[in-house]
Amino acid sequence: MSGRTVTRAQLSEAVYQEVGLSRNESADLVESILDEVADHLIGGETVKVSSFGSFYVREKGQRVGRNPKTGEEVPILPRRVLVFRPSHVLKDRINQTLSKPVAK
Secondary structure (H helix, E strand, O other): OOOOOOOHHHHHHHHHHHHOOOHHHHHHHHHHHHHHHHHHHHOOOOEEEOOOEEEEEEEEOOEEEEOOOOOOEEEEOOEEEEEEEEOHHHHHHHHHHHHOOOOO
16 A cells, blocks of 8 residues: 545546646535535435445444453444445456556
8 A cells, every 4th residue: 555645636636637627616626526425425325426336324323342451341322434335347447456566
């Protein structure tokens, strides 16, 4: 793993380079897409991106956990967690790059 992180600014720059919108329009487009995805996830809907994967929210119930240092039992409250399931197309693309060196 190279440890690199893709930022909103980098996504906006990629849209600017590929689509030809202005930098401001590219940044606005990326923001509105991310806002739309977040709004649907908050509403409990699944977001599917063809050939990429699906994002959905899963409910986790209350359970008892342990503090690893002390061994003390601690209640873990119910919560919602975001889950991503990559598509087979994305998995195949990722696995094809195993035979190729990763750019650093």
